[in-house]
Amino acid sequence: MLSFLVRRLAAMVLVLFAISVLTFSIFNVIPNGEPENRMAGRTQTPAQVEAIRREWGFDRGMVVQYATTMRKVFTGDLISYYNGSRVGEEILRGLPRTFSLAVGAALLWMALAVALGLYSAVRSGRLSGWLTGALAVIGISMPVFWVGALMNHYLGFEAGLFPNGGYVPLTEDPLAWAHHLILPWTALSILFIGVYSRVLRSSVMDTMSEDYVRTARAKGLSEGRVLVRHVLRNSLIPIVSLWGLDFGAVLGGGAILTETVFDLQGVGQYAAESIDQLDVPPVLAVTMLGAFFIVVLNTVVDVLYAVLDPRIRIGRL
Amino acid sequence: MATELIDRAPAGPGGLPGEEAAGVLLAPAAPRSALRRLAGSRSALGAAALLALLVLAALAAPLWADHVAGTTPYANHITDRVEVGGKARDVVSPDGVPIGPTWRGRFFLGADVNGRDIMVRLLYGGRNSLMIGVAAALLTALLAVATALVAGYFRGWVDGVLARGLDVIWAYPVILLGVALGTAFAVGGVRLGPVELAGDSKAIPVLVIAVVYVPYMARPLRGTVLALREREFVAAARAQGAGAVRVMWSEILPNLLPGIVVLLPLMVANAILLEAALSYLGAGVRPPEPSWGTMIDDGVARIVTAEHLAIAPGLMLVLTVAALNVLGDRVRDALDPHAGAGT
Amino acid sequence: MSSPLLRVEDLGVSFATAEGSVRAVDSVSFELRTGEVLAIVGESGAGKSACAMALMGLNRSPGACFSGAAWLGELELLAVPDAALRRVRGTDMALIPQDPLSALNPVQRAGDQVVEAMRAHERVSRRAARERARALMVSVGLPAAAFAAHPHELSGGMRQRVMIAMALSCQPRVLIADEPTTALDVTIQAQVLALLAELRERTGAGILLVTHDLGVVAALADRVAVMYAGRLVETGTVDEVFHDPQHPYTWGLLGSTPGLAGARGERLAAIAGAPPSRLGPDAGCRFRARCPHEHAACAAMPELAERVGPGHADRCWLPVDQKRLRREHGGRIGLEPRGIAA
């Protein structure tokens, strides 16, 4: 277990390093609008500009620039090229919003996907199974921001059932928090429900033909118990890994489209807006954050695997 | 990372998920019997017919534009008036509301705020979206197959480097990477050896989408190559003195084909979706060039004044992507009769 | 004679496939009495499992079609709805499967799977059920540690003992053992067979033993039903069938089994050819294509009739004296051709 964690930690450091290099180079091969000028602001003096240039290493090679920027990432001194705001603070402001979106949506999509996938597997070959399968295909075929915009317009603006975007902290007013998040949760979940229910459906159908399911029936268990205790648990394994990864990605700001269309102002939206302004530091920070969550959740998934399936031993992963 | 976008293959235990060849190393059913199964599936035929219709419509865009609508996808008609039910109406009203569907030749599906004909733009936009989707999927396949072949054939450090490279792209949130690349390329253009792409070239979204999706295709294919590498026929070919390229090309590649064929429709579907997402975030197709993505972006921004602007391109996109997904499912069922029941 | 535990009359099972309807089982009838072991033998694909699973309702599906009747006491198994069948599964009728590894849920502890079987039918506390399951598992020869083990941590023989414990958990009157020893190696096979023999003594359960191994039949069974291509071709006591076999297919089986037909380790005579397709209507005796003794009468389907004596039935047109003459080859029973009948 210890060596497993150590290996995962080493892998994470490597991935984060590679990702930061990748991000840094994407934005440094292009003309970048002299960041020192942008950072110094409108009332700049040549001395200020020079000081910033020195501090960030803009007058030196790429490697030095990268090293200085990375040091600032870890000391929390990273500031935006665009308006000089502190990236760390901006991210901390966005994280609760992103987390709220991620946690709610992840629970919603997992629960509904399990229900839908199980139903369409059990009903396969009948009209109802076909219909649920068709629903899932439509779910994976719709752009999130389009669904989100339509929901916002019809349910929010026209019907007045939901607020038009925005976010209220959970600590301030839990009801308003949920009220603001219902549409984003739903929009983001639609896609995942489609993906997961399809994966679950085929794994349930595979599991149902296993001998041990026949054994469970031979014991005289009710069909519901057979499904839940014997079919479902064994079928969950593939979607648990998907779930961990997608959840990790959304936690790290991966749900850019949902955050943007509902104007949640989470870290994903922050990153997208920063890219638009060729503002490298926030993009760098959010990308690393995203990759961090992906790698962490990946590790959690591996542990979950071992919990779900006793044949897998953590030490051997 | 595939958030919000991709229909991923389920993962296996250990390592980074999606690594094993699950579902890709298909028992290659004889192509003819697979085709017969495919043709026997009503939903496959329906999806194929729908796609053919959409492609035909996109091809016929100039015909409709010239002979029916009498305009181009870029022409503004803000101050024009159009005859609807005997009355002349503003294409765009003085307070900026564009006309809705007229259901006749001119402005069949209405106009946008610039007074451009939505139907015409939808057809031309379909050309762009479909072209970008197909081109990106093919480029992804090309890059992925090359990577998988080289990594899986040579193994050792070559594989180590390539596989870790794929892992890095894969751990990068999909849309973030797409937007970052799209923006950077749009600002600076791209120079790949002799090929130079201007910032507003349509080849840029193709390139971006292709690169972003490479790991999703390369990782499972690499697993397949690693497995095939161990098989007798590869050893036999090598024993007869076949070189690396020969073995990869004529021994391993043919066995990858079913896997590639299964993934292609899904790749096109995902590429079309990603084009739309990138365009929505301003990092895809550059206006005024129409694509379903840019049109949805326009429409979403003006959904309060003119719903049809968002609905028309969105529906086209959903239809196309759904048809591709259904076709992809059926192709998989046909090539691998044991996986799931098809209808 | 007591009334039978299980009475099967004219059982037919067919499956809809892409090529047409496959008749897996055709007009099969037999009875199973208390404390009796009835073996169904036949080569792979004969329909043995389809028959056994039909009794437990485990192969019910939209494509499966059943005919005839099977009585478990007063209950007609083929006619009752799933819910009623569920109540007798595990309690009155339990299954011991062929491959204990795939038949055990890999993610549940062995003991929990036995407990689950108990609690499916009886209102017992989890605690009491655990105690009982533990005792039951020890009584079938499992070490105490097996209770908390996962299936992959147990050996093949231990897994089969877990399955047996699970089957016994509600004291069933009928045990259906579908090739219970096929997946085990020889020494373990003997142990499991001994355990089944002991169980029959101790619990008085009737055992329906499905197998293709005549050695297993000899070790355990009282009566045998030989199945060929979906139909029973010979039934009788083990003694009758082994020493006075009436059907050429039975001769073949006996001849190809070492250590049974008085052979001294000579070459085995496997039966040449393959069973007929079961798609269309029958064209006479189903064994015709492989039978060296085929003659004109064989163009019609023979009935399963008691031709030699009460209780011993077969499905072959040859006269009894001819059968006795033709099955012997140098003192051992077999199917070698010796002249074609007129």
Ligand SMILES: Nc1ncnc2c1ncn2[C@@H]1O[C@H](COP(=O)(O)OP(=O)(O)OP(=O)(O)O)[C@@H](O)[C@H]1O
């Ligand atoms: N669910 C099913 N669908 C279609 N055909 C089936 C089904 N179950 C069994 N069959 C067919 O019925 C026939 C009898 O199968 P069965 O499994 O009963 O044979 P068996 O005697 O148990 O053989 P084995 O010794 O291999 O277990 C076979 O031809 C098989 O292909």
Ligand code: SF4
């Ligand atoms: S009926 Fe005829 S064909 Fe059939 S087993 Fe007897 S002799 Fe052979």
Ligand SMILES: [Mg+2]
């Ligand atoms: Mg069987």
